[in-house]
Amino acid sequence: MLHEERAELVELLRSLTNEEWETPTLCAGWRVRDLVGHLQTDTVSLPNYLLMTVRAGFAVDRVNQALVDRFAALPPQELVDRLAGSNGWFTRFSPGLALSDMFVHQQDIRRPLGRPRTEIPAGRLLAVLNYPDxxxxxxxxxxxxxxxxxxxxxxxxxxxxxxxxxxxxxxxxxxxxxxxxxxxxxxxxxxxxxxxx
Structure with missing residues (x-):
């Protein structure tokens, strides 16, 4: 389900214009490109992620912002390519959490853009409802x-x-x-x- 959720988000991101990449999302202070930077967790090695966490004082918000900052200079196409190929430690160790995170953040992008999904598979929706982030x-x-x-x-x-x-x-x-x-x-x-x- 996580792979399917990621694939849907990647498909959406590949269709966005340059202007849409600059659109504010439901995450305060983050544009679409910032949020996609945050979703790069699986593209960072676990040791590097742990180092980022220590440097952020184990504060989740600061770790999230560190991810955004780390990938801020990358062009949208590279961000999408990295996300499409990601299948790292986060996916393997906590697929339920990764699914909930990916699901909510996809909606954080879709709603401000006015791009609702035509359908969300019931099994995927139930998984997120039963295990929110x-x-x-x-x-x-x-x-x-x-x-x-x-x-x-x-x-x-x-x-x-x-x-x-x-x-x-x-x-x-x-x-x-x-x-x-x-x-x-x-x-x-x-x-x-x-x-x-």
């Missing part, structure tokens, strides 16, 4: 709410209802406020408060 601290959004997808057979939790398409739920559970417009239920106001900085 733990570094995005999903428990702070999930707790005390009942989550229910309208397009796949999936529910989680108990309490006031948050209901909508699985893609929007996957984004909301990692704090993407833009997805709230696609959700309904008496739990949405609580979720909106949690997503507000």
């Amino acid at each position: 733990p570094f995005a601290k999903p428990k702070r959004y999930l707790r005390g709410l009942r989550w229910e997808a309208t397009d796949v057979d999936w529910t989680k939790g108990s309490g006031p209802l948050v209901r909508g398409p699985g893609e929007a739920l996957a984004l909301a559970m990692v704090g993407r406020t833009v997805a709230l417009a696609d959700l309904e239920g008496d739990g949405v106001p609580t979720l909106r408060e949690r997503c507000t900085p």
Whole structure:
């Protein structure tokens, strides 16, 4: 599923214009090219990644920015080629986390560009819903709410209802406020408060 997700993202990226590469994504402060730089984790050797982590003081946000900075000078075509050929330690050691990260970041790019997917395979969507990126601290959004997808057979939790398409739920559970417009239920106001900085 991770390879399929990556292939879809690579196909999208190969179709972008130079202007679209400069478009802001849902990740504050990152353009498309910055986000693709962040997705180069698998192209960095594990020893080098660990060294970057130590230099960043083990702070996830600083490690992510270090990746962006490391690949900032590369042209879009090279960034895409590297991403297309990546299958390193991150993929092998934590494919579930890598899938969730790739899925959310693909949507971080697609939504601002107005390029929605025609379909997301149910199995892939369920995998992401069942294992959201733990570094995005999903428990702070999930707790005390009942989550229910309208397009796949999936529910989680108990309490006031948050209901909508699985893609929007996957984004909301990692704090993407833009997805709230696609959700309904008496739990949405609580979720909106949690997503507000």
